[in-house]
Amino acid sequence: MLFFGGLVGVLVALASTVMVGREERERMQRHLAELMATVERTASVAAFARDEQLANEVARGLLLNDAVARVVITEGDHVLASVGEADNDTGVLRLPVLARPLTSPFASDQQVGELKVWPASSKIAHDAGAYSSFIAIILLIELVFVVLSVAWVVLNVFTRPVKKLSDDLHHLEIGVGKHVSVPAGHAGDEIGRLAGDINTLITRMDDLLATERDTRAQLEASERKFRLIFESAETGIFTVDNAGRLHDWNPWLAAKLRLPAREGSDRSYALGALLGDASSRLDTLMVRALSDQRPTSADFGVQYGESGVLWLHVVLNPLPDGLLQGIANDVTERKRAEASALAMAERDPLTGLLNRRGIEHRLSSALENLHGSGLALMLVDLDGFKQVNDTQGHEAGDRVLSWVARQLEAVVRRTDLVARLGGDEFVVVLCALESPDTARFIAAKIVSALARPIDAGGNQLVQIGASVGIAYTDSRTDAPDALMRRADDAMYEAKRAGKSQYRFAS
């Protein structure tokens, strides 16, 4: 700053030197003109009277002045007076020779001579130089004063308070409610305002930090809560990628699928293998969830222990980036209840045998499973049961029916099927027969077994019989209905033939 101040000062001094020189020159010119005007009258008189002595007096008088180097007074061609030596200075400040016509004192239109004055250029230059130096010194003093004043003001009014503010700010601890102090005497100016603004910012930052802390605490609490829900849920929660690899799972799923806890496990587990899914149902389910972008669900039975089955109802929900979020619920109990309900629905409550629905259901699968062997459908209709029912009562009838059921079960293999269609009508299905002869043999055993007397309760023995119609097939394409009709026809034939006998359907 001082350097620039000095530079400006030098430039101003140079400019002022030139200007002062010029001004001095003009001033000198005016001065000389005045001088000449002063002596003009006397010079005119001298010229008019051709008085060399007077002319010389005038010329010497003029020469006494520092600014005058040479004076010449002429009358026509005659030189009346010539004094002094002209300067040989050729500098810029040189003034032209000043000439003034001298007129007759008695006739102003008549020129009688000329007054010529050579200015003293060196004197002008000297004066101008001295004046310039004086101005330069004044300027220098002023400059030094101004620069020092500005430096003082900048240091005390600006730099120091700003430095203090900066130091305060630098050592400020954020978040403990501290503020910077307003520099003394600057409460009302920009520096005070700056300090105020900084404090406002600090306050706002403190508030923000407090809010941030609260938010983080809430977030942590919320995360803990969700973590707890995730970990203690009585349901399986997991994520799986589109290749079927498990990514995350909760402890419940880990326990059910015999997985290690999620943390600390770097092995990858294929969900399909864990679920014992051999038929790629899981893949289908995942493809559907990902392509439809909607939840899909299916049940999977997982082999559990030696004989048990764990049923899991799995819901897959597509997430972004090809991930799927899954929920697995243990539905083993429900499955068991369903199965037993289904079993109940296919049993005859009185005898414990299959009912009509049960046998129809199983007959179809038995037919489908024929592999080069034969199958015999026997329709067993009791003879004389109506009479027992009417004379001995329903209880006796029921007892008879139960006894028949036991007899039928006793003559067939475990793999064969026995059912009560309703009333006194029974069905026996013999599976995996080598030949129809086996059926004939079994039918004979049934007829003879049911011909024996029966304890109907109350020490009463009753006797009934059975007519058996047999339909044999080794073709899988035979319809159950058709088989049943053929057996029915054969049974009626046996009845017509005199009861307690069997007949083969043609």
Added chain:
Amino acid sequence: MPLMHLFTRRTLLTLVLAFVSGWARAETLAVIVHPSSGVDSLSREEASHLFLGRIKHLPSGTPAVVLDTKSLRADFYRALVNREMNEISAYWARLKFSGRTQPPEQIDDAESVLRRVAAERGTIGYVDAARVDKRVRVVLLLEY
């Protein structure tokens, strides 16, 4: 100088003098010289140069002795160069300082002037036109 010419000039001057002496004698001043000075007439400028010291010889070459008639001085200079006496005095004061150019000799009365002019060849003076006589020659008439 041809005689005829001289005669004509003198006759003319006499006629003029006769004419002005009747009704305008107090209003005309005559610049006079010695009859044998060799000067017949002067222009107003020549007269002013002589009386104000610029010329120190008569046109004929004779050194001039200039006389002022005290009682007529103011009228004379007013008529000659249209200046008041204080200005004329200031002029002479400047020249007197050098001592080289002398102002006219101051003569108290017109008769003394006439006598001096009639007596000395280089003398030049002025008097009331009415007082001019044969002793002197009029070279310039000034009305005021």
